[in-house]
Amino acid sequence: PVQQEPASPHPFPEEEDFSLLSTRVADLTKELVQELRGCSIYVVGMMGSGKSTVGKMLANTLKYAFFDTDTMVEMAHDKKPVAEIFKEYGQEYFRNCETEVMKQLAPYKNLVIATGGGAVLKPMNWSYMHTGVVVWLNGPTSLLAQRVAKDGLARRPLLAPADSNGQPVSQAELYEAAKAKLDSLLSERTQFYESADLTISLEGYGQDAETGAPTAVVMYRLLLALKKKIDDTKAEREDRKNFTIVDTSDVSTMRVKPSPAAPLDDPPLP
Template sequence: MAETAPSLKQTLAGRSLYLVGMMGSGKSSTGRPLAERLGYGFVDADAVIEQAAGCTIPEIFESDGEAGFRAIETQVLSAISQRHSLVVATGGGVVTQLENWGLLHHGIVIWLDVAQEQLLERLRADDTARPLLQQPDPAAAVETLLSERRALYAEADLTVVIQEETPEQVADGIMQLLPTLLKDPTKSRRD
């Protein structure tokens, strides 16, 4: 039987949840209802990066390149990881920097795994400026990024394969799957 949200929150003991996955996988749209169900705060790391930099992510890429953006992303992730009881929607490339994994593992890492064709549909329908897709063939760019990152995403503590589920349904699924990762120390003492 699935744990109720209050007992799940107690079992989590303040550990934050970090949602990873490709751009368009639904990290922000899933993170908000997931945080609400847990009684956690929600943080969109990209929004924090823009706030910290005082400009948009495309502007950061334009002025400092991807390396400059990744440096700011790591600084922001480091600050976020000092807090607890958060659901964090990370940027799609956060997993490409080895030092970020040490920060991510302060909490539980959840990969939102969406098929490439579905990602392309979502990205075409979204008007968000995505610097890594500003190429003549965005579909090829998505394919390349996904092939480069898939093994990194697979290092997550939990993988959630998404088909046609709504963000709310994905959040509910995560709520059902989380107890399989967590062991309540009080139960093991009684065994």
């Protein structure tokens, strides 16, 4: 009989042990709550990356308030779904509404904000997001397509197959259409997503290889990255404080010299 190769060990064992993971999350949270000082967190990424799911768990963990820009736009339109807003008013109108939501939220602290997949395309949105920490949830389009195909077309207005004409499509057709569209969108948006302060992988290992890392694991990775970012920033500040001038021979005199463009004598006052 053919022997199967043993599964490769998980590169991050603590992610498999949820008891240990919970302890690590609790320890990280205690430190981060002090260090963040209320700094808000903006979650960006493609559709299907789990921005709302991860964002809610993160907000609950940090004792922050959670907002989803899509939901807030829907509430401003009598809870009309995003797909209907797209259809009735167009994508540009929706994006402008999204920007207005972010403008309203920007002055506040202690928020986790899940943004729409295309929020990164507008420079104005970045001016609001940079009031906090921007986190990109990054996963392969094969994983994202698998997730959004399960949602169906009703919730994903950008993913309708070009030739469907509103007709029912199979799950396989929907996956292929989603994968192609996501590939196209990601190629346009990657340069913008890369402007985020942190990039968090959605990659799963072992039994999670196909479905991606569980939400709790993604949040743990986010907390770890956030802690590292804060520690690195503090270290950089200390380095700037402790700099020394090794060789003063090349340092020019601090004596103020007259400008070569100035007249030798001050003109008489009128």
